[in-house]
Each structure stands twice: as C-alpha cells, then as structure tokens.
Amino acid sequence: MGTKGEETKKCILQTAATLFWEHSYNLVKVDQIVKKAQINKASFYQYFKSKEQVALDGIDFMENMSKDFLMNPQLNSEPNPILRLEAFIGLVYNVQKQMHEAEGKLYGCPFVNMSTEMSNENEEMREKIAKIFRNFEEYHQKIYEEAKEQGLVSSELDPVLVGRQVVGILNGASVSSKLKKRPEEFLDALISIKVLMGAK
Amino acid sequence: MGTKGEETKKCILQTAATLFWEHSYNLVKVDQIVKKAQINKASFYQYFKSKEQVALDGIDFMENMSKDFLMNPQLNSEPNPILRLEAFIGLVYNVQKQMHEAEGKLYGCPFVNMSTEMSNENEEMREKIAKIFRNFEEYHQKIYEEAKEQGLVSSELDPVLVGRQVVGILNGASVSSKLKKRPEEFLDALISIKVLMGAK
Amino acid sequence: MGTKGEETKKCILQTAATLFWEHSYNLVKVDQIVKKAQINKASFYQYFKSKEQVALDGIDFMENMSKDFLMNPQLNSEPNPILRLEAFIGLVYNVQKQMHEAEGKLYGCPFVNMSTEMSNENEEMREKIAKIFRNFEEYHQKIYEEAKEQGLVSSELDPVLVGRQVVGILNGASVSSKLKKRPEEFLDALISIKVLMGAK
C-alpha cells in the first residue's frame, strides 16, 4: 500500500470505475462518486482534474483488474490452450453469474459498455479501449496458434481473424447477457468459439 | 403523409432516434433535438411527455426502420437461406460502411447501443429491446432450420442456440466495428456465423 | 339560454370558476380549464382575453351563484330573522358537508380562498371580492337589526360591527373547515354568532 494520498486516489478511482461499469459514464455524477467514496468533493478534484480524467484513469484501473483476473500466471501456466480458453471464459461467466445472483443485474464488460457509449464522443477513451481489446485479441490469437501447433483444432483460419472474432463473440455475449440478464450467454459463446476454431 | 401534427411528431421522432443512435441517450439533450428538428421546445413536449418517452417511441421507430430495411419481402423472397443470411449481413455492412465513409464515424446497432447504456437503468427500454432481439434471433433460427432442411449446412446444433449466437456475434461486430471504426467486422462476423452453421 | 357562443362562454366560466374554487387560481392552468370544458384553447381566448379575465368574471359568476343559492326569495320570505340566519348557515353547511362526503375534500368559500391568495396581488380581484363581502355584511346586519326590532336578541351592539363579525366568523369557519375537513365548523360558528347576537 502507498501513502494516505495514494490510498485516497485509489479509492476514488475504484469507486468511480465501478460506478461507471454499473451505471454508464454519463449517468454517474461526481456527487455520487464522492458520496460512495466517502470523500469531500474538493478532494476529488485534487486527485483528478475532471470527471473525464477519472474515467480515463478508470479504464486503466479496469484494465489492470482484468489482467490480474483473466491473464494471471496461474491460468496461463495451463499448457493446453483450449483448456485455457475454457478457463478464461469460465472466469468471465462466473463473475457475471455472481453479479446476477447478488444484485439481480448483470453489468457486462466495462470496456464494451464504455466504448459503446463513448467511443464516438471521446477519442482518448476510444483509443484506450481499442488498445485493450487489441491485447485481448492477441491473447486469443495466441491460444489459437498454440492450439493449431498442438493439433488441437481442425480449422485453417487466419489467426488474426480468429483473435478478433473471439473477442467479437465475447463482446456480443456481453451485450446479450446484460440485456437478457442471462450469464449463460458466455457459455453459449464458448460453443461458438470452439466451433469456429474447430476444437476437437 | 398525415396531418401537419403527425408530420411534426414523426419529424421529432426521427430526429431524436437518429441523435440517440449517433450520440447515446444521455448525451443527447432535448435542446439539441428541437434545434435539429427545427421546432419549438414546447412543441416537443406537446408530442412527447418526456425525453424518456421519445426514446421509448424512438425504439419502436428504429424497429420499424430496421424491419423495412432488413426483413423486407425482396430480401426474404430469396429461397436459399444462406444467400439470405449473406444479403442480410451485407445490408448491415453497407450501412455501416457508408456512415463511415460519409462521417468518419460508425454508429453500430442502435439497439445494442441503447441497451448497453440503459438496460440496467430503465426496465421499459430493456424489455422493448429484448423483444426486438428475440425477433432477430427467431429470424436467424429459421434461416438455420431452412438451411438444415435444404441440406445446406453440415452442423447439428440446436437451432435456438444458433439463432441466439448469430445475433450475439452480430452484436459483437456492432461493438467492435464502432470502436475500431472498421465496418469489415460485419464481414468477419459472417465468416464466424457460416463456420458456426457449417455452411458449405 | 342564449346563443351557442353564449353557452360556450358560460361553460368556460363555470368550469374555470369551479376549478379555481377547488384548486386555487395559481394552480389551475388554462390547459386544464379547456380540457375540462371540452373546448379548444384558442376558443378560450376568443371569449376571455386572459386567465386573469376569466377569474375576474368567475368571481361575478360565483357571486350570482351564491346569491341565487343563499339570498333567494324563498329563504328570505321567512319573517323570523334568526330562523333566516339558521337557514343561511344551514345551506352553507350542507354544501360543504356534501362536498366532503362526495370527494373527501371540502373547498370552503370561493371568495375567502381567492381573496386570501390574490387580494394583495391583484387590486381588481380584491375590490370585487371586498364588495361581495360588504353585501354579505349588510345582509347579516339587517338580520341583526330586524332581530333587535322584534326583540329576539338581548345584545346592544353596533349592527355594522355585528354584520362584519358574522361574516368574519363564517370566513373563519371556511378556513378551519377546509383545513380540518370538518364541515361542522359552520354549525359551531352559528353558536358563536348566536351568542354574539344574544339570540334567545
């Protein structure tokens, strides 16, 4: 942990990022953030020059969160790429399922949410999120390449396309699961992805 | 055409629905709608009791627009379901591509956008949009069923799942294409969908 | 009855006056009047140049209504002034009681309501209503004078004062009955008035 100031800043960031995830960028008000973070409003502006800034930093925060969660060494020590893929999607599914059970709602992917809302309005946000998805695409591209090498898949597709499509399919599941309050969309997405890859 | 009042109402609706599509529900202000529709603000409230109402009616408007566009008799007279699927996605692709060329932006699917932003905040919106997607799922389910009957696909999947997944994959393409400003995501999605179906 | 135009005007007047009585001048909107009177809004302005005007004319309308109701020949043919007083207040009481039973509310005296709300804001309204009350004061002054002549009362008060006080006490009953939803305030007021007069 860091100094008190660093702790406060992190608390604001975490609170804001979570609220944006749950309620969208535009519906969350600074008042709501500072109330939930239990800080003074002027303090908020001491750490972040604007609401936009906290959203921008919040994207980074969420990226780190999701990397820790989804791309951690434990999961990635699994040598079988298809099992890795299954574990990855299983983790996503569990998060959404728990949200749904706990709150009756399901928030989908924070990057999908924010980009859908803001990518045409804020170039900085768009670029940040696009980069995050590019990483995810590469991650799944590698899975496919490894699977190919290991003879675990029967298809002969462009790995770049597969990487993109895996992320695309998961983004679609994010949208559908949120709309329908149906976490199983992620499990169904896994089926599509495996069919796409020709996983045996 | 209808009475002057009906024309005005339709003009407001069209203007609002388009603005919501382009900029999200929360970022579009009533002032902006009335300015673009070239009407007085009080007139707006004579036709719609609230901004929420115009969004709700705007969803219906967009549904009709998309039905006219995507589920029209011409397209659906095509007996080959796979060609129908290709034509459907081709139309979507063309719209997005033209937007991109004309405005440098790409707005994705209006229902994906609005549901991502609002489905957890407004139950009425959520239900309306969920129903629209259910229709699309059925549409693609039927395509798959017909394709199966006609021996055009090799897979043996649950048609309900396929219907859902086609819509899911297209929703993902909507998100990705908007974020990346890359209309080709829809063409890539078609590849995934055909692989999923096992289209020969 | 008069021409169609006169009928329409009277309908507007009656509707407006009733609404003002029930909900106050400022809370009643022109839209509400025209909706309840089932006329077009432009028609309203054909008959009355403003909302203020319909209120002013509405005061006259209410004055005529109350004169017909409270100062009619039948009631005033009663030679005993105390019985006349009792009948007068009995009529008022019955109106309020019926309102209360029918609608759960009780609207009090329309002149008390409007003058309390508007007498400091609109001199024309103030004068109109003041004149109406002066008539009522004279009416009760005469009752007292007759009662004195007929030896029906034991007090020796200034009849002008008594006239004023009878109206004042009834105005107080109007306020209290409306606030407490208790029509019996008028019956209690009768007691006070009779004590004041020294009615045997």
Next chain:
Amino acid sequence: MGTKGEETKKCILQTAATLFWEHSYNLVKVDQIVKKAQINKASFYQYFKSKEQVALDGIDFMENMSKDFLMNPQLNSEPNPILRLEAFIGLVYNVQKQMHEAEGKLYGCPFVNMSTEMSNENEEMREKIAKIFRNFEEYHQKIYEEAKEQGLVSSELDPVLVGRQVVGILNGASVSSKLKKRPEEFLDALISIKVLMGAK
C-alpha cells in the same frame, strides 16, 4: 449563531417563509427567493431538496416565530387569562397594523394563507398547519378554562368549542383584515370573543 452553512440555510428559510407569507406559495418563484436571499440558485438546492421542502420547513420556522412572539413567558406570566387574551390579540393587531402602515398591505396569518391555498393539494402541509392550529386552540381553551375557574366569565360553554371558536374567529379576522386592509378586524374579533366567553 451557527456555522456559515447553517446561517445560509436559515437565511434562505427566513426569506422564503416571508415571501410565501407575503405573496402565497405558488406565486413565489425560486428565482425570487435566491435573489432576495442573495445566494446562488444551486446553493438553494444544496440546503433544500425542493421548493416544497422549503415551504414545509418554512411552516416550522413560522411556527417557532409565532410561538416566540405570541406564547412567550412574559405574556404568559400574566395571571389574568382575559388580560392574556387581550395581550395576545393586541400583539397580532400590532403586527398587522405595522405592516399596513409600512407597506400599505397587510398579509394576515401565514398559516391561514398557506392552508387556504394548499391544504387540499398537499397533505403534508395540511397536517403541519392543522397541528399548529390545534396548539392555538388548546392555548385559548386553557384561557377560557382558567377564566371560568377564576369566575371571570359568565358563560357555560364547552371549553373545546371555545378554543376552536376563538381560533376560528381570529382566522376570519385574518381573512377580512387582509382583504379590507383593515387591521382593526382583530380588535373587533376580540369583542366577539369576549362576548362569546361572557367576559365581564
């Protein structure tokens, strides 16, 4: 005095309550309150969640004001209840008279004004004001009971009725004095009240 914020809140409250007294609830606009209180409009909403709330709190404020003014220990140390009654009404009369002299207008009782305008529209306001009048009724009931005990009155009336009627008569004086711009209505009311009580 309290903190700056408390002072500001009190200033708003006092300003608003006075304006409502002078001009009615519905005619006073938030803009007018903030201008007179010399604060920013957003500050208003930091201290009161709505115009309705400031009116509700304003009723309490006025209740405290009137208690301090009319039910203070000095006045109530007078052992003779009739003299107490006279002093009470004398105070009311003086306030109204001074208003009249200073501003050419006379505002009557703030509770009478607000209840006449709002009791059928806002149950919370109705209850608050009804409670205030119940206190005044009890106050005057006690005066009558004491006067009876001390043999200062000749009547044999139900003290509850007398309490109610004293308040009713004063409410009537409030209405009449405001309408006629005649503070003396309160002195006349005192006559009626003493006759009612049979004060010697």
Next chain:
DNA sequence: GATGAATGAGTTTTCATTCAT
C-alpha cells in the same frame, strides 16, 4: 366562430467545477 398547431419566456432542478479557509 372553431380548431390544430406553434411559441417565447419562464420555472424547477441539476451538474461539473471552484473558492476559501
């Protein structure tokens, strides 16, 4: 005379941000 439609000027309320201590 009647009516569908339009509108300028408010009115309440909100919000991101800054000030002052």
Next chain:
DNA sequence: TATGAATGAAAACTCATTCAT
C-alpha cells in the same frame, strides 16, 4: 492536504398566449 460552501451554465419541463387556416 482536507473540507464546507458557493456557483455559472445548462437541463428538463411548463405555461399563458397567439397564429393560421
């Protein structure tokens, strides 16, 4: 660094009134 208080600008919505046919 922390915080109680303040604020300009804007947002949603309303209202009395008038226009045009």
